[in-house]
Amino acid sequence: MSNRPTVAVVGSGFSGLLTALHLVADPEGPTVRLVERSAAFGRGAAYTTANAGHLLNVRVANMSAYPDDPEHFTRWLAGHEGWSAHGGFVTRGVYGDYLQDLLKAAVVRSAAGRLLLEGDEVVDISRAGPAWKVRLGVGREIEAAAVVLALGVLRPAPPAVAGPDLLASPRYVADPWDPKAVLDDEIDEVLLLGAGLTMVDAAVTLWRPGRRFWALSRRGLVPRTHAPVGPRPEIEAPRGSPVEILRALRVASSDGCWREAIDELRPHVRTIWQGWSGAERAAFLRHLRPWWDVHRHRLAPSVARRVAMLMRGRELVVRAGKVTSLNLDRDGVEVLWRQRGAKLTRRLWVGAVVNCAGLLGDLNQASEPLLRQLLLRGLIRPDPSRLGVDVDPGSRLIGVGGGAQVGLYAVGPLTRGAFWEITSVPDIRSQAAEVAQAIMRGLKLGSAAA
Numbered sequence: 001m002s003n004r005p006t007v008a009v010v011g012s013g014f015s016g017l018l019t020a021l022h023l024v025a026d027p028e029g030p031t032v033r034l035v036e037r038s039a040a041f042g043r044g045a046a047y048t049t050a051n052a053g054h055l056l057n058v059r060v061a062n063m064s065a066y067p068d069d070p071e072h073f074t075r076w077l078a079g080h081e082g083w084s085a086h087g088g089f090v091t092r093g094v095y096g097d098y099l100q101d102l103l104k105a106a107v108v109r110s111a112a113g114r115l116l117l118e119g120d121e122v123v124d125i126s127r128a129g130p131a132w133k134v135r136l137g138v139g140r141e142i143e144a145a146a147v148v149l150a151l152g153v154l155r156p157a158p159p160a161v162a163g164p165d166l167l168a169s170p171r172y173v174a175d176p177w178d179p180k181a182v183l184d185d186e187i188d189e190v191l192l193l194g195a196g197l198t199m200v201d202a203a204v205t206l207w208r209p210g211r212r213f214w215a216l217s218r219r220g221l222v223p224r225t226h227a228p229v230g231p232r233p234e235i236e237a238p239r240g241s242p243v244e245i246l247r248a249l250r251v252a253s254s255d256g257c258w259r260e261a262i263d264e265l266r267p268h269v270r271t272i273w274q275g276w277s278g279a280e281r282a283a284f285l286r287h288l289r290p291w292w293d294v295h296r297h298r299l300a301p302s303v304a305r306r307v308a309m310l311m312r313g314r315e316l317v318v319r320a321g322k323v324t325s326l327n328l329d330r331d332g333v334e335v336l337w338r339q340r341g342a343k344l345t346r347r348l349w350v351g352a353v354v355n356c357a358g359l360l361g362d363l364n365q366a367s368e369p370l371l372r373q374l375l376l377r378g379l380i381r382p383d384p385s386r387l388g389v390d391v392d393p394g395s396r397l398i399g400v401g402g403g404a405q406v407g408l409y410a411v412g413p414l415t416r417g418a419f420w421e422i423t424s425v426p427d428i429r430s431q432a433a434e435v436a437q438a439i440m441r442g443l444k445l446g447s448a449a450a
């Protein structure tokens with residue numbers, strides 16, 4: 001096929017990479033141009049790290065890149081050396097190696113020019129008749145029959161209580177996943193805004209002897225730990241309002257097997273979320289989400305032991321409360337905060353503030369130039385729960401007019417508004433395969449043409 005259509009995939013983290021791999025796996029599939037603005041193709045924000053303390057938070061047995069081949073990753077591990085298992089978990093760097101291998105193999109295997117790697121940033125996308133025009137940072141344009149946005153998570157918004165002087169100073173770390181994020185060695189006290197997985201990551205990365213971390217979040221809840229898996233309880237008809245689901249989970253966990261109960265619920269999460277009204281989703285996000293997050297997204301046991309040790313030694317102090325002001329001073333940052341349920345304002349002096357607030361949801365606050373541009377063009381709009389972009393059940397982007405855009409898709413955490421649990425490999429791998437299939441159908445290619 002010499003006149004194959006082109007599909008542009010923007011972003012080569014797990015979501016973009018897997019969508020691209022599915023598209024080129026079919027001999028009659030399109031040409032794929034995978035565009036990535038960072039140096040490393042195929043690793044994304046999660047799997048670029050070389051830190052030996054950064055372990056996967058999902059067991060290797062559940063990290064296959066392919067939903068229909070659950071042992072793909074464990075087979076890859078068996079064929080490779082230089083990694084060690086920490087109770088069923090490996091480092092995120094090893095997982096990045098796996099993804100890089102998949103990418104290399106696909107480039108070698110795909111017929112000349114079927115998978116093209118474009119090291120650039122996509123700055124704009126616009127309609128060009130029935131196709132799409134994808135503009136790159138250097139000014140070049142790609143014409144594509146379909147485009148997939150796989151931009152990853154939206155970075156958290158800067159804290160509203162911080163002045164521009166702090167935000168511009170080296171005492172503020174906006175992106176804790178930035179491998180270049182380092183703190184001055186002299187800094188002993190660090191404020192981590194947030195207490196979830198990102199906070200744990202930052203504490204592991206930035207730890208040095210004598211340094212103390214203050215982690216502050218609304219409820220002060222820290223992620224729970226993975227444990228050996230027991231038999232899964234049955235959850236009766238996992239449908240109903242957030243309160244009904246919570247009740248069903250409690251009943252199923254009554255003998256202590258809450259992890260298994262959550263795992264049992266997980267395949268139903270999408271249907272449950274989609275069955276809720278806007279008000280029910282809002283109620284879940286407001287009241288239950290902090291608990292859901294810490295029980296659902298768990299730490300590898302060795303990471304949890306490290307966190308417990310830091311907390312015992314008061315090298316990590318976690319508090320429930322609200323920061324009311326952050327003031328940059330010549331010698332550091334003055335933090336004013338109120339403990340949850342208390343009226344009194346407390347003061348803390350730190351040398352640096354790290355934003356570990358988790359994923360930003362509200363698209364209107366996103367600083368990503370491409371998203372701002374697409375908003376301006378009306379090609380995307382925020383989803384009703386303000387978790388990312390609005391997409392239809394087939395992951396097609398919905399524009400300001402309310403219609404799904406033909407040939408314009410999003411994959412990964414940006415689509416949380418439609419699917420809720422779509423931030424981890426076990427969920428994204430299925431979505432990537434589905435979107436690739438949908439594109440093939442839309443372009444009438446391969447077996448999907450029939």
Ligand SMILES: Cc1cc2nc3c(=O)[nH]c(=O)nc-3n(C[C@H](O)[C@H](O)[C@H](O)COP(=O)(O)OP(=O)(O)OC[C@H]3O[C@@H](n4cnc5c(N)ncnc54)[C@H](O)[C@@H]3O)c2cc1C
Binds near residue numbers: 016
């Ligand atoms: C620190 C961390 C640890 C995690 N650990 C796990 C885990 O153990 N297990 C698990 O299942 N999940 C984990 N996750 C969840 C993770 O989000 C998913 O597993 C998956 O990696 C998400 O991939 P993505 O491609 O959607 O996003 P990303 O990995 O963020 O990739 C997006 C890519 O798009 C590129 N990009 C963005 N905008 C543009 C543009 N305009 N032009 C060109 N390129 C662009 C970025 O440079 C980036 O490489 C973790 C996430 C994080 C952040």
